[in-house]
Amino acid sequence: MGLSNHLITFLNFFTALLSVPIIATGIWLATKHSSECLRFLQWPLIAIGIFILLISIAGLVGTSCRMLCLLWVYLAIMFLLILLLACFTVFAFVVTNKGAGDAISGKGFREYHLGNYSSWLQRQVNQDSNWERIRSCLSDARVCNSLDAKYPSATEFASADLSPLESGCCKPPTACGFTFVNATNWVKAQTPNADVDCGTWSNDASQLCYNCNSCRAGVLETVKKDWQKVAIVNVVVLVLIIAVYSIGCSAFRNARRDDYYKG
Structure with missing residues (x-):
């Protein structure tokens, strides 16, 4: 297995571990808070955590088991995630650009x-x-x-x-x-x-x-400050995801070139 395959395996294992506390936090919110205003917070957290976990598992299986089809699906989902995250980040900066005390x-x-x-x-x-x-x-x-x-x-x-x-x-x-x-x-x-x-x-x-x-x-001022912080973090996350995506593309090319996958 090439260097890029080892890197993407490590990165996906790391992101899979990160998804666990995200899901756990969502479940904790669901059981801890009864107020209507906090109850809605659980589902985005759980959904994000599960989504990251599934992508990471797909990437791990695709690189470790050398399944070309699964790795292709992984890269397609990663590309979609990059687009969605980029759109959300731009949107967050635009809608929070106005307003001050x-x-x-x-x-x-x-x-x-x-x-x-x-x-x-x-x-x-x-x-x-x-x-x-x-x-x-x-x-x-x-x-x-x-x-x-x-x-x-x-x-x-x-x-x-x-x-x-x-x-x-x-x-x-x-x-x-x-x-x-x-x-x-x-x-x-x-x-x-x-x-x-x-x-x-x-x-x-x-x-x-x-x-x-x-x-x-x-x-809105409170939301604005929080969204601006999230948007900055999103930029960092976006860069990391693009790096993982690039490594994944390299692993995909290596798999095809070395004829790892048969039939």
Whole structure:
């Protein structure tokens, strides 16, 4: 067996091992979390893990057992995976290119506006079914519960370095002019503000600003940062997959040239 065959055997054995914790994590999510917002996470993880495992097994069998047909199928699937991963990576960079928090004078936090993000991302959080699941997730995660203890005074709250979710979902927009009681309790201004989020805000701990556009924007800012990180990792993974694919093509050529496979 040539050098390229040994390399692809090692690489596929390595990726097969990597698929095991991915599948295990998906199964753990399925059994550990009961909330609707987390339940959907299991299937992509399990599907990705199984897909990688099957490709790796096909590559291992194709190179180790010298099955030309299986190695050809392996290379075809790898080529498709490269195309899909490249398309997703480009898409992720495009849809996360827009959007950023606005600095607020005299405040330590930024505020986020839904209109600053790409139309595709806006459509995702504006769909009622999607947002209800996300809203449930935020409520279950209790992202706002610790703010009262961390920032007991108006001065401390004003200088707080809030996360996008905390800024968008746990307090009313600064433009509303509400009076601070505690981090999650505010007295509404006598003069209404045109911002619809001012009317949406509720001191009810289960409501707060979870239905505000600012909360949707905070979610998108969080998603944007995560997607950008994933996209960067995807570039690295894509390079590695292309390298494995190139080695696989070399192994395929070696198999045909050396007449390893009969009939």
